[in-house]
Amino acid sequence: MALASGVRFAARALLRPWALLRGTTLGRTEPAAGGGGDGARRFGSQRVLVEPDAASGVAVMKLRNPPVNALSLELLTELVISLEKLENDKTFRGVILTSDCPRVFCAGLDLTEICGRNPAHCAEYWKAMQELWLRTYLSSLVLVAAINGACPAGGCIIALSCDCRVLADNPKYRIGLNETLLGIIAPFWLKDTYVNTIGHRASEQALQLGSLFPPAEALQVGLVDQVVPEDQVQSTALSEMARWLAVPDHARQLTKNMMRKATADRLLRQRDADTQNFVSFVCRDSIQKSLQAYLEKLRQRKG
Numbered sequence: 001m002a003l004a005s006g007v008r009f010a011a012r013a014l015l016r017p018w019a020l021l022r023g024t025t026l027g028r029t030e031p032a033a034g035g036g037g038d039g040a041r042r043f044g045s046q047r048v049l050v051e052p053d054a055a056s057g058v059a060v061m062k063l064r065n066p067p068v069n070a071l072s073l074e075l076l077t078e079l080v081i082s083l084e085k086l087e088n089d090k091t092f093r094g095v096i097l098t099s100d101c102p103r104v105f106c107a108g109l110d111l112t113e114i115c116g117r118n119p120a121h122c123a124e125y126w127k128a129m130q131e132l133w134l135r136t137y138l139s140s141l142v143l144v145a146a147i148n149g150a151c152p153a154g155g156c157i158i159a160l161s162c163d164c165r166v167l168a169d170n171p172k173y174r175i176g177l178n179e180t181l182l183g184i185i186a187p188f189w190l191k192d193t194y195v196n197t198i199g200h201r202a203s204e205q206a207l208q209l210g211s212l213f214p215p216a217e218a219l220q221v222g223l224v225d226q227v228v229p230e231d232q233v234q235s236t237a238l239s240e241m242a243r244w245l246a247v248p249d250h251a252r253q254l255t256k257n258m259m260r261k262a263t264a265d266r267l268l269r270q271r272d273a274d275t276q277n278f279v280s281f282v283c284r285d286s287i288q289k290s291l292q293a294y295l296e297k298l299r300q301r302k303g
């Protein structure tokens with residue numbers, strides 16, 4: 001797809017050599033825990049562990065950025081690289097996205113990447129966030145989110161861009177776009193993704209209230225597709241993957257593109273404006289104060 005190649009080019013342009021070199025095992029593989037055939041050889045990077053199973057054509061991609069998988073610039077970059085590697089390997093048809101950190105799927109944007117940072121860094125960071133969303137939302141692979149922990153804001157962006165979502169039935173694992181509670185707002189392309197998933201009225205209310213839905217409510221509003229006991233999340237995600245992979249890839253990919261291209265194109269057409277809007281908004285003194293206060297509150301919670 002022309003769009004995919006455009007996104008691919010943008011991803012390469014985004015990557016910085018050191019992000020590739022720092023502590024990564026990209027290109028190197030290591031035996032997966034428990035051994036197994038050469039289809040089970042793991043690869044990935046410092047913050048993303050990929051457990052591919054060539055026999056099934058399914059890879060499990062684990063976010064591994066403790067303590068809460070905050071979306072640092074490095075994690076964003078490594079997620080795009082790992083996904084691109086799997087998309088370019090025709091062995092693979094599906095990816096299960098999950099967390100290697102206990103209790104948390106992904107805590108959203110790494111607030112230290114935008115608090116007290118200069119506009120140039122905020123711009124680079126936001127481009128990486130756009131890139132990850134474009135890469136996942138338009139992926140030719142089947143993406144299943146196995147949500148095994150809390151999934152606020154940017155974590156919910158990742159889950160929303162997958163084809164379906166399985167959430168562990170733990171009331172502490174809430175999911176939603178809570179940006180307004182931090183004094184910020186979701187960008188239009190995130191609003192669009194929410195509306196595409198749970199509808200306009202539900203999105204309008206949830207976005208304004210910054211709702212974080214516990215599992216039962218997330219299921220009821222349509223934000224997730226299944227809620228299962230915590231120890232069944234991965235197996236349920238695999239079963240769901242099998243259901244999707246039963247469909248011929250080409251027809252499914254064309255249909256996914258038909259459903260999602262208009263939403264993605266809206267960002268692609270105004271990507272620079274979206275970046276400028278993000279930078280001018282988050283660099284405002286009032287927003288910086290609000291974000292710093294929020295971070296401080298998070299840090300005090302441990303006390």
Ligand SMILES: CCCCCC/C=C\CC(=O)SCCNC(=O)CCNC(=O)[C@H](O)C(C)(C)COP(=O)(O)OP(=O)(O)OC[C@H]1O[C@@H](n2cnc3c(N)ncnc32)[C@H](O)[C@@H]1OP(=O)(O)O
Nearest residue numbers: 070107108109110111150152153154184185278281298299
């Ligand atoms: C035009 C403007 C566009 C705006 C962009 C809109 C798109 C996305 C917005 C976002 O994603 S903003 C981030 C929103 N995220 C949150 O609100 C989640 C905040 N975190 C939590 O609620 C909890 O940490 C948790 C995820 C439920 C996990 O709780 P737990 O008790 O397990 O861990 P904590 O003790 O709270 O945290 C551990 C450690 O991590 C730090 N931390 C947590 N979240 C973040 C984060 N998002 N960014 C940076 N750091 C984070 C937390 O402060 C603790 O740090 P230390 O005290 O250990 O130093």
